[in-house]
Amino acid sequence: KAGVTQTPRYLIKTRGQQVTLSCSPISGHRSVSWYQQTPGQGLQFLFEYFSETQRNKGNFPGRFSGRQFSNSRSEMNVSTLELGDSALYLCASSLVGQTRQAFFGQGTRLTVV
């Protein structure tokens, strides 16, 4: 079974630009969550999608948005990039249920210059 796939792996953008990151979950997993990892703030929850609906959102500004498609693939978008958005963005997929073990992708390393 293929794991969680995130594309691209690396990205360099300029301040003010926008970026879209993609995540393909494990087949059969309908829940997709996004996390941001920075040296200063650690791993922080961005949002979770299930059945194309955002179920939960972390404490991030509205510049961060996401969506999920009918095949469970998800994208996140960051508009008007700031230097502080430089981070490793991780996507996790899981089955729905109380156990909800989360499987993570390799992440997208975003650098804003």
Add this chain to the structure above:
Amino acid sequence: SQQGEEDPQALSIQEGENATMNCSYKTSINNLQWYRQNSGRGLVHLILIRSNEREKHSGRLRVTLDTSKKSSSLLITASRAADTASYFCATRETSGSRLTFGEGTQLTVNP
């Protein structure tokens, strides 16, 4: 905000020794999961322990959970250089769907 606090922040041991990492959390949880991360790459799931479990084993890993103290520990026995990585605990709250991560422990196993 980070719910979990991990202790120690960094740990350096020799191959063959055991490594113990601790994690504390603040809210009621459904389960607690431990992850490993190598050099800023993706998180690899190690083990999940449910709130009604007290101890769980997986190969060289042993996890304990004390819900009365809101704490967990991860023991890696007979460590190897390949175990060098950052280790994170993550809790899933009973009322929510997000994972809340600790700050992580950087483990270095010297050959």
